[in-house]
Amino acid sequence: MSDAAEIVFDNVTKRYEGRGGDALHELSFEIPAGAFCVLVGPSGGGKTTALKMINRLVSFDSGDIRIDGRSIRDLSAVELRRGIGYVIQQVGLFPHMTIGENIATVPRLLGWAKERTRARTMELLELVGLENGDEKRYPAELSGGQRQRVGLARALAADPPVLLMDEPFGALDPITRFRLQTELKRLHREVGKTIVFVTHDIDEAISLADRIAMLRQGGVLAQYATPDELLAHPADDFVAEFIGGDRALRRLALKRLSDCALAPGSSSEGDPPAPSTMTVRNAVSLMLERKTEALNVADGDGHILGVFHLRDAEDLL
């Protein structure tokens, strides 16, 4: 199995049976190998449909989808799916198997040796933040967040080059969701696979994605861009509305003070200093609260690195 694969949607169309209109309309975009691509949009926009086409859970009427240049129709559906990780919102862990057995499902299907499977299982448990010994427990004994971690581990078990995730954190409470999002980002940096992620939550998309594909009603691609690009230049009113009226602030949330050029020295009105890890958005919020226009920025040890001015934030936009 290769590390990551490129995915290409080539003019994919799916018509609704019976009623008129398309579920997906001439959808075309390319996901570079190793990228984290988020499909986002309102309900009925076709984002889940598009995701499920990649592993052929859903069929399409015309066009093609290629993984690493090869059409997904070249393989049998079953073979294709064993080479793609798939995570769903309700996780779908097999209740009658232990965590370890759940994770080992695809390796077993592929005929891996027992030792190799076992080693991989333990490796994955650590990767997703579970503990040694958890592999003997049953799904019913775990919390929602833990179950989703197992779902992730199970999807990664056979080291597929592509990972599909369909609103995986939707059923979790906000704190758990945030924690898992952070871990997912870390994981992506570590294993570098191509991830296709579906959500209706624009904040989640902006937080996680390298690329965002926004689909509108009728399965039409409204915009395909990096989060920053999307926020800076929404393609049309639909996109702008979906993002929300505060997109300027959202863009500022993507940057941290440590990324910015700071004026040397320090300012009298800039104390107490803000940590360099703070996002620019929070820095702006802080300055507004204090009714100042300058903020001293300090590193982890408390040394002042420089001054950040309110007008610097404007320059970022």
Place this chain on the structure above:
Amino acid sequence: MTLADAANLHTFVDAFRFIGDNFGFLLGKAAEQLELSGAAVGIALFVALPLGIVLGHLHRGSGIAIGASIVGRALPSLVLIAAFLTLLGIGFVNNMVALAVLATGPILTNSFDAVDRVDPDAVDAARGMGMTGTQILRQIELPLALPLLFAGLRVAAVTVVATAPIAAVAGGGGLGDIIVNQASYRLAGVLGASICVMILSAVVFLGLLGLQAAVTPAGVRRHRFLGTSLEGSPE
């Protein structure tokens, strides 16, 4: 019992002829059987229904309900009838008691389940509105429990009606008198009486279904009357 000729289809024809010829007689026997069954089920209802409902309402004693269902299934009716014959002699009373014991199992278990499993959200809401326990029981739990209660009643009633023929060996009367007396009535008669018992069971079943439909408030009437309540055995 003598060995009958195998695969004798015209025995069936004879059986129906028997029914036709002796209709009044069979009707009388059926009435006898219904009387016995009714008395037995009545006693069981009197004892088990309140107990099951109260336990279910309090959500206690599930062990009793479960135990009742297991024991009820494991206790063959023949054993019950024989036992009570030895204890209470031959006649009506011993069989009535034996059959009542038989009917208790399904009624107890089902009435417990029926009340215990009423939608907890509804009960919670009622408690939150300030209803007392008794009010909740009467106004919320019982109406919602009716389908399952009736299921238990149906199973008990059909079981008792179907078991009554066996009681004939202990002086129970009814259509059983014919069924166990092949010498006098020949196979055609026995078969005819058996068919009558089947019809009687079906009539009781449908009759209770009708009663359930009449008594159940419209909102509670579910689309599935024939629940998979498998308490009691078709003896």
Place this chain on the structure above:
Amino acid sequence: MTLGKGPPVVIPNFGQGSSCVRGDHTLCWSWVRDHWHDTLGPALVQHIELTAIAVGIGFALAFALALAAHRVRRIEQPVGIIAALLYTIPSLALFQFLIPFTGLTWTTVEIALVSYTLVILFPNIVAGLQSASPDVLEAARGMGLTRMQTLLRVELPLAVPAIIGGLRVAVVSTISIATIAAFLLPDGLGYPIFLALKDPTPFKTEIYSAGVLAVALALVCDAALMLLRRTLAPWARRRLA
């Protein structure tokens, strides 16, 4: 297999035998000991045989039908209705019904017993097979399990608790109904009771000992199956009976 040969008729000789037997007390252990090998023992064995055959065949049939209904959903309704109706037929009546076709043989009894077992097991197995939640099935499909693999590795294991639950009811009911076989054949634990009842002064010990054996057999099987479920499905911790 013992076929149709019942235990010899035991006529309590009140003139001889222990004082217990003479006085027809409730349970004479001496009688039980003396007649175990010629009355109670064989009857117990026959009873177990009757039950085992019925449950074995009934389970196989119910399983096959349930698998079919799982595949072709339309089968489920009609089979279910037939099952419910069959269930209301009294056993003795069903036995009599079959006699013109199959005579006074074990076959007659077994056909009836198998029918009841089938009726109990079919809805339980179907329900068990359907108990896998949709997201589990979707995850299985998305991971690349074939239909057969999904059935064997996911749906069937998940159906085990329901199946064993059904088996418990079926086994216990069959043991119970098999006592009625005594009306047709001199076999099973019902026979000593049946005989004793025919006597104008029924011998209590015979009735009670056979009866207790029947109940004990049923309870032992019930407990054994409960244990089996715990072993086969340690992940299912439900408070069902």
